[in-house]
Structures are given as structure tokens and as C-alpha cells.
Amino acid sequence: MKHPFSSYRKLFPILERTAQLSSCSQSALSLPVRGAIDDYLEVWLQRGADWGYWMEQVELARAEFARMINAKPDDVAVLGSVSDAASSIASALTFEGDRREIVTTTLDFPSLCHVWLAQQPRGAKVRFVQAEAGSTRTTAQIAEAVDARTALVSVSQACYYDGQIIDIATTGRAAREQGAVQFVDAYQSAGSIAIDVRAQEVDMLATGAQKYLLGIPGIAFLYVRPELAQRLTPKVTGWFGRVNPFSFDPEHLDFADGAARFNTGTPPMMCASVARASMSLLNEIGIPSIEAYLAELSAVALEEAARLGLSVASPATPAAKGANTAIRIPNAAEVEARMLQSGYVVSARNDVIRVAPHFYNTADEVVGALRELTRLTQ
Ligand SMILES: Cc1ncc(COP(=O)(O)O)c(C=O)c1O
Structure with a gap:
């Protein structure tokens, strides 16, 4: 072959x-990733501290990820892990009245399930679709489980255990038809499966850089559909979630437009350099x-x-x-x-x-x- x-x-x-x-x-x-780490260390060694360079690396990584999923950089937040991204999203959702259910599967990555289970004291009920290894029916099972009680559908686009793929356009449509939103865990798909958040009408999608993105842990990207981001206010936050992170105003809390409101503390700059280099290679191919x-x-x-x-x-x-x-x-x-x-x-x-x-x-x-x-x- x-x-x-x-x-x-x-x-x-x-x-x-x-x-x-x-x-x-x-x-x-890869050599480009090693080069990115060497460059980061060299800048640190030679210039001591260079916020301009650090922020540039974060912006370039954000732009490469946005390019990979056909989003705009403004629709992407930079966080520390996929679990953190899910927690931020969970904190912005409400689980009240007749709409309290989070639909996910027993083959989703446990960390995500734990984040959703942690919302139980806030009123959430987690409904587990019993997914089977090797199955091609899980997408349909998820779609069938969604109803008017569903607040959130959370799916892993490619399963960490058996690699099975969920058709996120189908599960997202099922969510939308019932007035719910969908969160896609793309940690096992990004970098190996083409994602188009516009064509697939994705609400929210997160991935880290360690797996098929050819990078290291310590950084995660969270896409949030712009109209949805504007309606959500995370309860997990930090100075990089502000309209102007460098305004240093301790007494007022504002939220940046778009996905940036989901940023929290200082972004992982070295991991961003790595992710910028590795995703640039993937996007080139x-x-x-x-x-x-x-x-x-x-x-x-x-x-x-x-x-x-x-x-x-x-x-x-x-x-x-x-x-x-x-x-x-x-x-x-x-x-x-x-x-x-x-x-x-x-x-x-x-x-x-x-x-x-x-x-x-x-x-x-x-x-x-x-x-x-x-x-x-x-
Ligand atoms: C599908 C999937 N989601 C989430 C995670 C965990 O991501 P994080 O450690 O960034 O929270 C993993 C890790 O293996 C994974 O495979």
C-alpha cells in the first residue's frame, strides 16, 4: 500500500x-514541535519575559485550531484541559424545571461524565445511553434518548476505548429539535477526522493537543457557536475572560464577547507554541x-x-x-x-x-x- x-x-x-x-x-x-519548545526556552533565556511573544503564540494556536474546524479565532477559547472546558460550559448552563437532563453515553471519557455528574447538586440528571463496544448503533441510541427534558447532549466524536464514531451532525440535530444544546468532545477525533463546525452545526466542541493534534497536554481549545456564547455566562472565570484582561480592575466583572468569555487564567503559552507548530503541520497536509x-x-x-x-x-x-x-x-x-x-x-x-x-x-x-x-x- x-x-x-x-x-x-x-x-x-x-x-x-x-x-x-x-x-x-x-x-x-516532530521536529517542528521540538523547535517550538526550543524557541520558547530561547526567548525566555534571552529576553527574560516577553508577553508579546507569549500572547502571539496563543493567538497563532487559536487561529490554527479555528482553521482546522472552519471556525473564526474569536469563537475559540484556550483552556488547560477538556475537563476544564466541560466544567466551564456546565457552569454556564442551568438545570431547572422540566429541562434538567444531560444525555451522554457509558463509552464517553469518564472525566466528562464526572463533570456532568458533578452538576447533580445544581439540579442536573445524567442519562447514560448504554453504549456497546464495536457498535454502530450508538448515534441512533443517543438521538432516541433526547427529548423535551434534555438540556445538554454530550458526545465523544470518536471513542477513546474502541474508536467508534458518533455522527455529531445527527446527534446535534436531535438536540436542536428538542431545544437542547450539544457538547462535542473531540479529543479522539481532532487532527484525524475532518471537522467543520459550520457545516455540522456544532454548538460547542473541545479538544486537547496531546493526541491526534501531535502536541502535549496542558492546553485545550473550546469552540462555542457565537450566538450561543453570547447567551452563556460561565461561573468559572479569570482575568483572561474579561473584555480587556489588562485593565486590572478588581471591582468590576465583565465578560468578553464570544468564546473569549470562557478563558480563565494565564493561558498555557509553551503548550500553545507546541500546538501552533503541530496544528500548522496538520493543516498544511x-x-x-x-x-x-x-x-x-x-x-x-x-x-x-x-x-x-x-x-x-x-x-x-x-x-x-x-x-x-x-x-x-x-x-x-x-x-x-x-x-x-x-x-x-x-x-x-x-x-x-x-x-x-x-x-x-x-x-x-x-x-x-x-x-x-x-x-x-x-
Ligand atoms: C475522548 C477524551 N476526552 C477527554 C479526555 C481527557 O481530557 P483532559 O485530560 O484534557 O481533561 C481524554 C483523555 O484521554 C479523552 O480520550
Whole structure:
């Protein structure tokens, strides 16, 4: 199988000796990202403190993310984690009267579910759709669970466990038709699946940079549809949520227009430099072509796993899953460590090993990892 992005492999030095297939957890370090960290340290070393440079890095990261999801930079807030973004959103919503339910699934990332459960003292009721690993029915189950009691629908666009994809346009429409709003957790999709917040009519969407965005943790981006942002007032805030963060007025609280009202404290500048560099690379290549290639790798993984007789937890068709192919392995954490000794970085979660390539990986690496998994476990 032809690798359309082979010329980019030299930007990821680890690939010379190790097949890093762990983008569902941490992608490979690229030279542009290393350069961004070096630049940050150099500016610090040479100039001591440079707010202009720091703020520029944050703005450039915000703009790259906005470009990736077809939003405007003003519609994106910069926070510390996806959990923080969800908490901020939760704080701005009310759970009152007949509209108190938060619809989510048992396969959403637990941190998000915990944020929603933490709203129970404020009147919220969390309704869990029982999602099954490998299922292609979860989108329909979510849509069916939404009704006039729903305040919020929270979905993970690609599941951290089995990679299954939720059609966020369908679940968002179901929310809208019932007068609710939708929050999309895009941590396992951004950077590997094309997102167009306008075409898909997204209300709110958050992701961090560590996984398919090729960066590090410590930064998250929160998109909020502009008309919706204007109606929401977060109860979690800080000086960067102000109309003018540098007005230093302790006695008055205003909220910036648009998504900026969801900013809190000093943004993570070094993480922003990293995210700016990594997303610029992804945007240069183009997420739609990355998505198409990753679907080809999914087909290769599913075929090989079937041939090897492995137990696959992911959906059986490439179109229903993201890059991650999850294989059921009883002692997954131990096998993850042994795979590293064999030259493969994969990621364990509970009872599965996740083989999660990015655009820089080859079909041979995916096949090799599955064969090594088989050798180590049989
Ligand atoms: C789908 C998904 N959402 C959220 C998170 C957690 O994000 P954060 O640690 O930034 O809150 C993860 C982490 O693995 C994840 O996979």
C-alpha cells in the first residue's frame, strides 16, 4: 500500500527505530514541535519575559485550531484541559424545571461524565445511553434518548476505548429539535477526522493537543457557536475572560464577547507554541486527506486482525471507526510494556490494546504491531 505522506516521516525521528502507534494517547514528537519548545526556552533565556511573544503564540494556536474546524479565532477559547472546558460550559448552563437532563453515553471519557455528574447538586440528571463496544448503533441510541427534558447532549466524536464514531451532525440535530444544546468532545477525533463546525452545526466542541493534534497536554481549545456564547455566562472565570484582561480592575466583572468569555487564567503559552507548530503541520497536509489515509490503515488493521484471529473491540467497518483499532487482551498493561521492548508504542486501556496510527505511520507498521501482539499473547 502506498504511503502518501512518506516524505514527512523524517520529521518524526522516533520512527527510525520505533513504530509509534499511540496517537489515541500521545503522538510522536516532530521536529517542528521540538523547535517550538526550543524557541520558547530561547526567548525566555534571552529576553527574560516577553508577553508579546507569549500572547502571539496563543493567538497563532487559536487561529490554527479555528482553521482546522472552519471556525473564526474569536469563537475559540484556550483552556488547560477538556475537563476544564466541560466544567466551564456546565457552569454556564442551568438545570431547572422540566429541562434538567444531560444525555451522554457509558463509552464517553469518564472525566466528562464526572463533570456532568458533578452538576447533580445544581439540579442536573445524567442519562447514560448504554453504549456497546464495536457498535454502530450508538448515534441512533443517543438521538432516541433526547427529548423535551434534555438540556445538554454530550458526545465523544470518536471513542477513546474502541474508536467508534458518533455522527455529531445527527446527534446535534436531535438536540436542536428538542431545544437542547450539544457538547462535542473531540479529543479522539481532532487532527484525524475532518471537522467543520459550520457545516455540522456544532454548538460547542473541545479538544486537547496531546493526541491526534501531535502536541502535549496542558492546553485545550473550546469552540462555542457565537450566538450561543453570547447567551452563556460561565461561573468559572479569570482575568483572561474579561473584555480587556489588562485593565486590572478588581471591582468590576465583565465578560468578553464570544468564546473569549470562557478563558480563565494565564493561558498555557509553551503548550500553545507546541500546538501552533503541530496544528500548522496538520493543516498544511489537510485533515481530509489524513482521514482518508487513516481509513485505509483501519481497513488493513481490521483485515489483519481477522486473519490473526484477534478479538477486535472496535467496529468492524473502517467508516464506523477512527484510527484506533482496539484489540482485547486480558493483561493489556503488561503487554503494552512488552510491545515497547519489541519496538512498538501502543496504548493499553483496561482490557484492550489500542493500535492508533497517524498519517506518518505505514501499513507495515500496523501489520507488524498486530503480528507482534499475536506472538506475545499466544
Ligand atoms: C475522548 C477524551 N476526552 C477527554 C479526555 C481527557 O481530557 P483532559 O485530560 O484534557 O481533561 C481524554 C483523555 O484521554 C479523552 O480520550
